[in-house]
Amino acid sequence: MKVIVALLSGLLFGVGLSLGGMTQPAVVLGFLDIFGQWDPRLLFVMAGAVPITALGYRVLRRRPRPLLEDRFRWPTSRRLDVRLVGGAALFGIGWGMAGYCPGPALAALSGGAPALLVLVASMFAGWWLAARLPATKA
């Protein structure tokens, strides 16, 4: 059952990304190109996604546990540190270079372009490297 819910969620997420133009790197780069022919579609995607997520999370916050697991895993860290900012900066540079963040990269993999395979494989290499960073002090 967990697997089915996860599959459905991924499917819904991917359809949303694709309808929103996010699986087209040209659209994403167009959003990041604020001094060129700006494409605001990414903003519309966020404007559609954030309020629904916020509303749903508000309702779920009052519940003791999710339907299929023993507890909610709400993020707990509140640290505004070098790791957060440095990681976001490196991610932003990579995002601006090719126009792919992780979701669209995985979804676009099904298009069969070998370049996407290269990107996704290097993305996993990046995650592997990041997992080897020393743990932050508590």
Add this chain to the structure above:
Amino acid sequence: MHPYVYATLGGALIGGAAVLLMAGLGRIAGISGIAGGLIQHHPGDRAWRLAFMLGLLLAPLLLLLVRGDSGIGLPQVGLPWMALAGVLVGFGTGMGSGCTSGHGVCGIARLSPRSLLATAVFMACGMATVYVSRHGLGGL
């Protein structure tokens, strides 16, 4: 329909997906966390991650069947840039604990200060990178 309507509708579906994953599994719908978590050693924790990723992967194919258009666009840069970009995206989202979905959608929806900061930083850095690559430093 206008592309902006599709984008808003697409966003709403993403929001629905995020709520579904939290309601069912108690998990944040952050792609870098879900996919990146695969390489860590959490026994018994792989199946739902793989299922979510399979769903993501199947979505464009479903659209291709239903609408005749997968929505997938062509890569805009060559292989060396794709490889370098991939490493930066993976390493950066791993180090910063989130990407456009985890920080940009789920975190902003929770009004998390960490996510608001991370989103501001990766958007600014993405915009700066596109500025340099498209308009060069001569314009500065």
